[in-house]
Amino acid sequence: MTASEGGTVLIVDDDREVVRTYRRYLEDAYAIREAYDGEEALDLLDDDVDVVLLDRLMPGVSGGEVLDRIRDQGYDVRVAMVTAVDPDFDIVDMGFDDYITKPTTREELRQTIEGLITLNQHATDVREYHSLLVKAAALHEGKSTYELDDNAAYAELESRISDLESTLESEADRLTDDSRFVATLRAIDTSKSGGETDG
Amino acid sequence: MAEGDARADRYSLADTLPVDIDDLDAGMNVLVSGPPMSGKRQLVFDLLAPEGVPVDPLVVMTTDDPASRIRAQFEDRDVRFDPSTFRVVDATGAPGDSEPSIHRISSPADLTGMGVAFTQAVDQMGTPDRLRLGFVSISTLLQYVDAERAFSFLHVLSRRTSAAGYLGVYSIDPTTHEDRFVNVVTSIFDAAIELREENGDRELRVRGLSDVPPQWTAFPY
Numbered sequence: 001m002t003a004s005e006g007g008t009v010l011i012v013d014d015d016r017e018v019v020r021t022y023r024r025y026l027e028d029a030y031a032i033r034e035a036y037d038g039e040e041a042l043d044l045l046d047d048d049v050d051v052v053l054l055d056r057l058m059p060g061v062s063g064g065e066v067l068d069r070i071r072d073q074g075y076d077v078r079v080a081m082v083t084a085v086d087p088d089f090d091i092v093d094m095g096f097d098d099y100i101t102k103p104t105t106r107e108e109l110r111q112t113i114e115g116l117i118t119l120n121q122h123a124t125d126v127r128e129y130h131s132l133l134v135k136a137a138a139l140h141e142g143k144s145t146y147e148l149d150d151n152a153a154y155a156e157l158e159s160r161i162s163d164l165e166s167t168l169e170s171e172a173d174r175l176t177d178d179s180r181f182v183a184t185l186r187a188i189d190t191s192k193s194g195g196e197t198d199g
Numbered sequence: 200m201a202e203g204d205a206r207a208d209r210y211s212l213a214d215t216l217p218v219d220i221d222d223l224d225a226g227m228n229v230l231v232s233g234p235p236m237s238g239k240r241q242l243v244f245d246l247l248a249p250e251g252v253p254v255d256p257l258v259v260m261t262t263d264d265p266a267s268r269i270r271a272q273f274e275d276r277d278v279r280f281d282p283s284t285f286r287v288v289d290a291t292g293a294p295g296d297s298e299p300s301i302h303r304i305s306s307p308a309d310l311t312g313m314g315v316a317f318t319q320a321v322d323q324m325g326t327p328d329r330l331r332l333g334f335v336s337i338s339t340l341l342q343y344v345d346a347e348r349a350f351s352f353l354h355v356l357s358r359r360t361s362a363a364g365y366l367g368v369y370s371i372d373p374t375t376h377e378d379r380f381v382n383v384v385t386s387i388f389d390a391a392i393e394l395r396e397e398n399g400d401r402e403l404r405v406r407g408l409s410d411v412p413p414q415w416t417a418f419p420y
Contacts, residue, residue: 172358185314
């Protein structure tokens with residue numbers, strides 16, 4: 001697996017040493033982009049970026065302002081705030097998907113990013129599950145059960161539906177984590193709607 | 200919890216339904232489906248606070264009836280509007296005074312906002328072991344977001360309450376959507392309680408519960 005298949009992470013911090021450290025922790029698993037201030041972060045952001053690691057306190061455009069602009073522009077990206085002190089405010093309410101307290105470890109950093117990438121995948125899986133159910137329902141409308149039992153494409157569809165169902169159910173327990181639950185809904189909110197609908 | 204009390208974590212429905220269902224398992228999600236004026240909202244509220252049963256902590260999410268009307272309907276059922284046990288997530292955009300029991304969201308299109316409000320409501324009630332969540336209604340939600348987003352939201356919300364052992368009760372008017380959407384969205388739920396009107400009489404049937412036959416049963420107003 002190449003690094004970009006693991007996802008793309010944009011690291012934003014005005015401290016170049018911090019950026020270098022994070023890159024070292026992550027570059028074997030993810031494609032990395034680096035920005036040293038808020039303006040640069042916004043320049044480097046596009047739809048290929050999956051996760052932004054955003055330093056809260058930076059000279060110029062602050063982390064909070066960068067976050068607001070990311071959300072206003074509708075990027076489908078998960079954002080983890082990196083902060084020197086434990087946030088004394090509700091990160092869920094502010095629009096961050098997670099946070100990391102400095103100094104962080106390789107283990108913690110990778111877990112946080114993996115968590116954000118898997119919840120993105122969860123949101124994608126729910127959408128795909130919907131689109132497959134719509135397809136199956138459409139096939140049902142046109143054909144008898146007898147015909148469907150004989151239909152290889154339908155069998156394939158049913159098996160994909162049941163695989164996705166197991167995956168989604170196995171991840172349900174993690175939704176009791178408030179920030180993960182909200183971040184998953186935000187991933188649904190910000191997703192580009194490309195799937196089939198029943199309309 | 201009393202030893203041998205296997206039913207302690209189930210959700211009693213008392214005599215709300217005219218069929219042989221006294222309670223539901225923790226973590227279940229139920230869809231109440233019926234045409235306009237069939238009393239499905241009443242039924243949702245009856246399932247959330249059945250008569251003669253100690254009231255569980257409640258959260259009602261609403262996209263169509265403002266919090267004031269939800270409140271009045273529960274007060275009619277002698278359920279006290281108390282922020283430690285009963286909260287409303289009001290996504291109707293209706294104006295109103297700031298109240299600890301009411302979490303206001305500007306529009307049902309703000310799925311993240313509804314999720315944040317739900318987590319805050321549950322946290323501020325002390326994250327109870329038991330809770331009944333009502334959602335009225337899926338039909339109104341569909342006027343604000345596309346089918347894919349609505350489905351995804353309902354899937355994630357229902358799995359979250361299920362994982363916590365809560366009971367979820369949602370309403371839909373199937374006559375305002377294509378059959379295909381109704382079928383697909385119904386698959387999210389463990390059971391569907393359907394209402395219909397036949398020759399002026401109301402009937403009900405339950406689908407999806409193995410021990411209850413899906414037969415239409417008289418359900419007078």
